[in-house]
Amino acid sequence: MTGITDLDSRIRSDIEALNSVELRDHALQQWQILLDSSSIDALNGLLTSAVCGDHVTKELVRVIIGSDYVVDCMVRYPSILKALSGADSEASNVTGFHLWASVPEDYYDQQIKALVDISESEEQLSKSLRLARHQMMVRVIWRDFNGLADLFETTRELSRFADACVEHTMNWHTQALMPIWGEPHAKDYEGNWHPQRMLVLGMGKLGADELNLSSDIDLIFVYPESGWTKNGKREISNQEFFTKVGQKLIQTLDAVTSEGFVFRVDMRLRPYGDSGPLVMSFNALESYYQSQGREWERYAMIKARVMAGNQEKAQELMTMLRPFVYRKYIDFSVIEALRGLKDMINREVRRKGMEHNIKLGRGGIREIEFIAQVFQLIHGGLDVRLQNRSLMSVLLQLREGGILTEEAYANLVSAYHFLRDTEHALQALQDRQTQLLPDDTLHQLRVAHVMGYGSWDAFSDDLVAHRKNVEAEFVDLIQPVDEESGTSEPAFCDGWRSVWLDEMEDNEAIAVFEEQCFDDASAAWKLIKDLKQSKKVRTLQREGQERLNQFIPNLLQQLACSKRPTETLSRVLILVEAVLRRTAYLVLLLENPVALTQLIKLCDASPWIANQLAKTPVILDELINVSSLYSPPNKSELEDELRQYMLRIPEDDLEALMEALRYFKNAHVLRVAAAEVTGALPLMKASDYLTYIAEVILEAVVDMSWHQMVERYGYPTDDHGPVARPQLIVVGYGKLGGIELSYGSDLDIVFIHDASVAKYTNGDKQVDNQTFYTRMVQRIVHIMTTMMPSGDLYEVDMRLRPEGNSGMLVASLKAFNDYQHKNAWTWEHQALVRARVVAGSAELAGKFELVRKDVLSQVPAEGLNESVVSMRKKMMASLASAEDGNKDGVFHLKHDAGGMVDIEFISQYAVLKFAKEYPGILTWSDNIRILETMERLGLLGEVEVNQLIDAYKAFRIEGHRKILDNQKVVLSGDEVSEYQDYRQKVIKIWQHFMVDSV
Structure with a gap:
């Protein structure tokens, strides 16, 4: 008991030396939890073992401040403490190395193999691996927090543990499945059968031996050749067998049990993502990357490493994949691809409010990785020194090759160490995969303390400085140069700033609007005054007010050149009011003059678009890239874009996935509308694209x-x-x-x-x-x-x-x-x-x-015409502008007599009546092609078919225009006469085809 009392005294003394009341209270609370637990004797043994010095209590205090997870492990598993002190030689899962010594390179391979070899059931295997992970994590966090291991020793130890878990768990399940299904084999060129083994590609940080404390592991499963199993109770294909192995491997590592998990396994980087096969042969993999591989997959494959499985085939696989990643020429096209990929990530960051994400946010870890990877893809095909998975090695090569300056290299290396250490501090708190900075005071102090800072402000200042350095290098690399707009501030009409800042009388302000060709100067000035005097503007914070003060003069300057400046101003101001609590959107428009130009152009063309942008301002990002804005992607491109987009969101984050789908839909519908209102896309194509979007979603x-x-x-x-x-x-x-x-x-x-x-x-x-x-x-x-x-x-x-x-x-x-x-x-x-x-x-x-x-083709002909005509009358009575579908001076494009429904009923009736005799009429589901088929079959004359098609297209075009103008699809006044000829022809054909011919 005396030993515990002495330890308690030493720990409390070290805690009292902390300079923060909040940290002291938290540390004392955590220490009391340990003191009250059954692990206290083991902890005392750890801290008083022969290898310890007086410094170890300070190390423990740092750990219990920085990691609730480690405290929980210490409480739940006393054997971990005994093992880490070197005192428990009987424990089957001990390291054999205490906290203050490095482990040999092959240690985890031997340890996990021993655990797996004695596992007699999946349950035992699962539990043993999870306990081994807890022990490894306590050791790694302790050493990382206390400077006993540098960043790369920590990440390499984590990676080696992951390698061993994947390798030996895969082997265990392979052996367990073979008595039932047999052993996979494949024939060589001489017809001889040879055994097959699966390979596992480690991707991302795992592939680069840079795994973080609470990371997913990104894997791809492959096998050399197709074939069949032999010597089992049942014979199945190699792919089926390895799929079973892969499923078992994922379940063992990924499932959350009472003991936690081993690794969260992410398979979405495999070909075709979640929709693709779990396991592929070498040939299938090569075929996919040659024919369908995307730029982002090239980036991903840079870090790929065969980390488990048939090592004899590993080199063959990597040699096969290398031409896809590294082109035999200087490939500057990757910069544009990188820019698009980064834009996608930036949109996700802004949409989810993740500006404080040290990985994905500006100046984060991902940008450092991108800087290295873009040069690897540009020059790696010719410079094999850049064909390296290690980020630090690549940055060094770039410095030595003169691609990076000494200053840039130093800034990036320093920032990378700082950001990765911060990432570990964030993840160790609760063993969560997070890169988000905390927003509560206690957690901020805990992270700052682990990072060696006395306050959050001091830590935050250094973090901001590092991120600015990274961002500057990244922007310099990929920022496109806008030769048309340049970077200088636009030349303002002298009065716009004064107009907005209320430095003029009403008549003076109106005069400025008149001079700048506003069609209704008084109305425009009233719109500006109302905005200025609104509660939202009056209660803006200083930063938001400054942004608005800069934005409005820019807006007025550009509006002066539009077709209907006053009306367009009213539409744009709906958006401005919608984002007044999120003025970062105004910054987006200020920093991208092209986007502001497109905003005005589209709001001028369509109030519907203006309203959509106001409802979902996050899609303003789409206005930056003019080439894509007015060129909607085809269906296969939509599928690919959505797949890549969704890969970046955790599968279990349903809310994020649902928001991502909504962003995707809104962004692409905006593209279609933009292309249609500007005449870049005809009606039929617009409907095609809108349908593609729905189908892909x-x-x-x-x-x-x-x-x-x-x-x-x-x-x-x-x-x-x-x-x-x-x-x-x-x-x-x-x-x-x-x-x-x-x-x-x-x-x-x-x-x-x-x-x-x-x-x-x-x-x-x-x-x-x-x-x-x-x-x-x-x-x-x-x-x-x-x-x-x-x-x-x-x-x-x-x-x-x-x-x-x-x-x-x-x-x-x-x-x-x-x-x-x-x-x-x-x-x-x-x-x-x-x-x-x-x-x-x-x-x-x-x-x-x-x-x-x-x-x-089997609809009875008897009574068919009467049923269709009767249904048309019922629809007309309930939906048309008048009971009989005819009302003077009004025409409902869809439901009135001679409208779209008449044409639809004609085509539907023809299909039902003639399908048995003419099966070809069943081929299509759209009205236009049904009508064309009717002409080809002689069911309706060429003139009549053309009249129906022309009318149908005209009605749909006008319907689209009405929707984009936020109007009902009802014509009145002079509009009716414009479509009267179409209408009368439809009525005549309806009478002939549906009434007189019966």
């Missing part, structure tokens, strides 16, 4: 929901076992099915599955397959419709499913088929004409299309 949401359901319930099963991919499709109806989406369109969708309803999932919490897919659809709808800060994704209408609102959320394909044949109304068959699969299983999509064609 639906596919992503289906994938997200599938993974979340599988994680909770396991995989659905059939007669052959677990089903690895969702047997679900999303069927689009209406505008979505007809590829005619407009701005703000809701999505008419129906969900269909093809799973065995008598089977159950294979998870710990089993549910039948029907329940699984019902809950999956509920999750899909939740993700789509939940109102977030940036709005919802889409309004979803599911009333077209079998039995409407009273029907099941998701029907089996058989149930859908039975309903359509036996119970569906004519109007439901009309709706099916425009139905097509927009997301989900390709195999099930093919089956659905066969059902669709079968149903539509």
